[in-house]
Amino acid sequence: MTEKTMRPSTYAIIEPEEASKLIYENVAQVGVEEISLLEGNGRILAEDIYAIGDMPPFDTTAVDGYALLWEDGIETRLIIGERTAGKVSDVTVVAGTAVRIMTGAPLPSGANSVIMVEDTSEDNKKLIVRKLPQASDNIRPTGQDLQAGQLVLKAGITLNAAELGLIATVNRPRFQAVRRPRIAIISTGDEIVEPGEVAAYGQIYDSNRFSLVAAVRNAGAEAVSLGIAPDTREGLKNLVERALAEYDGLVTSGGVSVGKLDLVKDLLEEMGTIHFGRVNLKPGKPLTFVTVEVDGKRKPVFGLPGFPVSSLVSFELFVRPALLKMGGFAELSRPVLQVRTEHVIKHSPERNEFVRAIVTSHYDPETSNYWYSARTTGAQTSSRLLSMLGANALLKLVPGSNEIAEGSIVSAILIEQI
Amino acid sequence: MTEKTMRPSTYAIIEPEEASKLIYENVAQVGVEEISLLEGNGRILAEDIYAIGDMPPFDTTAVDGYALLWEDGIETRLIIGERTAGKVSDVTVVAGTAVRIMTGAPLPSGANSVIMVEDTSEDNKKLIVRKLPQASDNIRPTGQDLQAGQLVLKAGITLNAAELGLIATVNRPRFQAVRRPRIAIISTGDEIVEPGEVAAYGQIYDSNRFSLVAAVRNAGAEAVSLGIAPDTREGLKNLVERALAEYDGLVTSGGVSVGKLDLVKDLLEEMGTIHFGRVNLKPGKPLTFVTVEVDGKRKPVFGLPGFPVSSLVSFELFVRPALLKMGGFAELSRPVLQVRTEHVIKHSPERNEFVRAIVTSHYDPETSNYWYSARTTGAQTSSRLLSMLGANALLKLVPGSNEIAEGSIVSAILIEQI
Structure with a gap:
């Protein structure tokens, strides 16, 4: 056991907004790769997609029925052939x-009109028409949905069902997408044991590592669990070096508090640039953000506090937006609602406190307002993971007083659907 | 080419609510499996999880500092030892x-109180105390967060970061979760070609198959693309039989319209029970729902229309809730908001029309209402996939008139975040 005296952290405490800015300025999109249509769900498109031809590529019918001349009115026609979508016989309607x-x-x-089968009957190759056809009825003209050369999707959008359908429509089986950031996750602390x-x-x-793997995945990144860090400086250093060599970033939990045996901060100080080591935040004050140059790339390390709630709340507020930026997402923020408090809430008079809460919506049918x-x-309590259960929001309570009254309006960051 | 006469569909048109009910009654949760903590994100828990012991398992400190007796007041103490989280020396505070x-x-x-390091200094094994300690300061008593035997998580909840952290906390590296439904996806139609x-x-x-793979995954299920179905009855039959033997359900697109060469409905009629073959819906009228008994299991087949928007909208309204139910999700519905139309909207006077829309929120700071x-x-148009782009809602427009006025209040099903 070292006999180094235990001393408080000497890192300046910065405001949350300053911390967000420092992270934003020091992380970048990780790069692009070619992917296939079946891999595209949830990915960020990294090229503009154009229509190669018109859609539909020919005049076509929107219904099953009969192609005819509207000018023939309701008179009975002779059926002279058949066209299915895939088998195109050469036939001319006169x-x-x-x-x-x-x-x-x-x-x-x-043909200049199509009549729906529902409005007809057939009798021995004769077509009986029960509704007066109009010019262009049920015809989808060439290029109605897409025109050749048209920009269909812009780089930067998130790909979902409709977007992937459009990329397939314009015959692009493979295309450029932003690579998913690959994030290593390590737990530290000689008191923790593998479940x-x-x-x-x-x-x-x-527990933090399993929570953080899920949280990283929910931010569109790949999460790789590297286990619990060894208890020695040398072992920890080797693991951190390997993580930074192989992955785009590292998230640690524990070891960033003030204790004399918290190795993580010391090690990171030696390896890279500590952008900040404390934030005016509750929970999450010891949050640490470091970048390390590896093979010419600046890689982020997020040192999260060891208490489970501190770890998850600081991840939500600071690491999630960083991973989204690295993954090419345009929108880095959660939606924020102004909400009315249902009861008195005690909070820290000194720190920005983020309180786990359940937001409920109320509808007034008279005004159609919500x-x-x-x-x-x-x-x-920072250790009480149960306080995250069922929470769909973090209420942001600013310093000043030590409680807010029932019925006050506060900002709620929505972390789940209401 | 067959010379069978082309005839309209003879299936009764049922209302959307009836269609939802028939689907709900005929699909069931697919079963459970044991998974590990790292696989748990987004899964549905299938057993109750209890705390095996107290958490914390012993009286502990919430901060780095010094354990002492509060009764000693502010007098300087002799430092007689050290306790880290993982290395527990046997020492008694007197x-x-x-x-x-x-x-x-x-x-x-x-010890009966802990003083934070920030409120102290050390001088040659002497501890100088700069703040009067109080009884129980910074002590987290045994069982503060969880008590032995306590129900921590109930079967049926969706697992996310906090829930997985709790399961790890109570030392459950593996646990029961609902198996993800495995859904096969087939496109049909002799006019379609692989991108x-x-x-x-x-x-x-x-394009539909790629859209549907994404949509199935977004409903928490596994999607397996089986390609474009062969153009012959025999080939289609073999593929459908293989899909139903190997997977929990099947989604097809195309081949459910009224055309005489639409093989899918004919085949499904022969293989299983057609619960409905048409719904009073726009887009999506030909939507077909079938169950087939395979090895004593009732497996659902959703026959979606071939037009891309019809396919996706009918998936959203009918297949998504079914897959969520099969996957054990408690909440099968999307959130619905009452919204004000920004302009006149023409719609079908006969069918329930679901119109793709962009919902915007407005906040009034005077009333704190939205x-x-x-x-x-x-x-x-049913073919125009561009109409899905950017849409975050489907407006439900009921039959009756053929347009709704600007400023009307309608129900919006939220399919994306606003």
């Missing part, structure tokens, strides 16, 4: 004739 | 003494 046509098939030449092993007296089970209320999730 | 203690370490016997190949005249590129407005995404 006065007094009609061609059976299936949805999506090219319109036969000559499944046996905790000795003084030990507890590691308002939102919020109640906290019980005891807000 | 009057006039203090023990260095790191966050999370068990409280040494005798990357060359479309002949009359052909277009398959209201929401909606505008459509342009031409609402």
Whole structure:
């Protein structure tokens, strides 16, 4: 055991806004890669996508029915052929004739209207028409949906079902997307034990790493768990170096407090640039942000506090936006609602406190307006992970007083759907 | 080419509510499996999780500092030892003494208060105290966060960062979760071509399958693309049989319209029970729902229309809730908001029309109320996938009139975040 005297942190405490700015300025999009249509869900498009041709590429029918001349009116026609979508027979519609046509098939030449099968009957190759056809009825003209050369999707959008359908429509089986950041996750602390092993007296089970793997994935990144860091400076250094060599960034939990045996901050100080080491935040004050140059790349390390709630709340506020930026997402922020407090909330008079809460929506049918209320999730201790359960928002309570009255309006950062 | 006469569909048209009910009654949760903590994100818990012991398991400190007796007041103490979280030395605090203690370490016997390092200084094994300690300061008593035997998480909840942290905390490296439904996806139609190949005249590129793979994944299920179905009854039958033997359900697109060459409905009629074959819906009228008994299991087949928007809208309204139910999700519905239309909207006077729209929120700081407005995404043709782009809602327009006035209040189903 070292006999170094235990001393408080000497890092300046910065405001949350300053911390966000420093992180934003020091992380960058990780790069692009070619992917296939089946891999595209949730990815960020990294090139503009244009229509190569018109869509539909030919005049076609929107319904199953008969292609005919509207000028023939309601008179009975002779059925002279059939067109399905995939089998295109060469047939021309002339006065007094009609061609059976299936949805999506090219319109036969000559035809200028399509009548729905529901408005007809067939009798021995004769078509009986029960509704007066109009010019262009049920015809989808060439290029109605997309025109050749048209910009269909802009680089930077998030790909979902409709966007992927459009990329397929314009015949792009592979395309450029932003690579998902690959983030290593390490837990530190000689008191934590892998779940499944046996905790000795003084030990507890590691939980932060499993929470953080989920949180990283929910920020569109790949999460790789590197386990619990060894208890020695040398072992920790080797693991951190390997993580930074192989991955785009590193998230640690624990080891950033003021204790004399908290190795992480010391090590990171030696390896890279500490942009900040404390934030005026509750929970999450010891949050540390470091960048390390590795092979010419600046890689971020987020040192999160060890208490489970401190770890998750500081991840939510600071690491999530960073990972989204690295992954090319345009929108880095969660939605914020102004909500009315359902009860008195005690809070820190000195620090920006982020309180876990349940926001409920209320609708007034007379005015068609909505308002939102919020109640906290019980005891807000940093260690009490139960306070995150069911929470769909973090209420931001600014320093000044030490409580806010029932019915006050505060900002709620929505972390889940209401 | 068959010479079977083309005839309209004979399936009764049912209302959307009836269709939802029939689907709900005929799909069931697919079963459970054991998974690990690292696989848990987004999964549905399938067992109750209890605390095996107290958390914290011993009296501990919430801060780095010194364990001492509060009754000694502000007098200087002799430092007699040190406790880190993982290395527990056997030391007892008595009057006039203090023990260095790191966050999370068990409280040494005798101590009844912990003073933060920030409120102290050390001088040659002497501890100088600059703040009067109070009883129990900074002590986290045994069981403060969780008590042995306590129900921590109930079966049925969705697992996210906090929930997974709690499962780790109570030392459950593996646990029961609902299995993700495995859903096969097939496109049909002899006019569609795989992206990357060359479309002949009359052909277009398959897009629905790629959209549906994304949509199935977004409903918490596994999606397996089985390609474009062969153009023959025998080939289609073999593919559908294989899909139903290997997967929990099947989604097809195309082949459910009224055309005489639409093989899918005919085949499904032969293989299973058609619960409905048409819905009073725009877009999506030909939506078909079938169940087939395979090895004693009832497996759902959703026959979606071929037009891209019809396919995606009917998926959203009917297939998504079914997959969520199969996957064990408690909440099957999207949030619905009452919104004010920004302009006149023409719609079908006969069918329930679901119009793609962009909902915007408006905040009134005077009343702290919100209201929401909606505008459509342009031409609402069933083929025009662009009408899905940027849409965050589907407006439900009920039959009756053929337009709704600007400023009307309508229901908006939120399919994306506002």
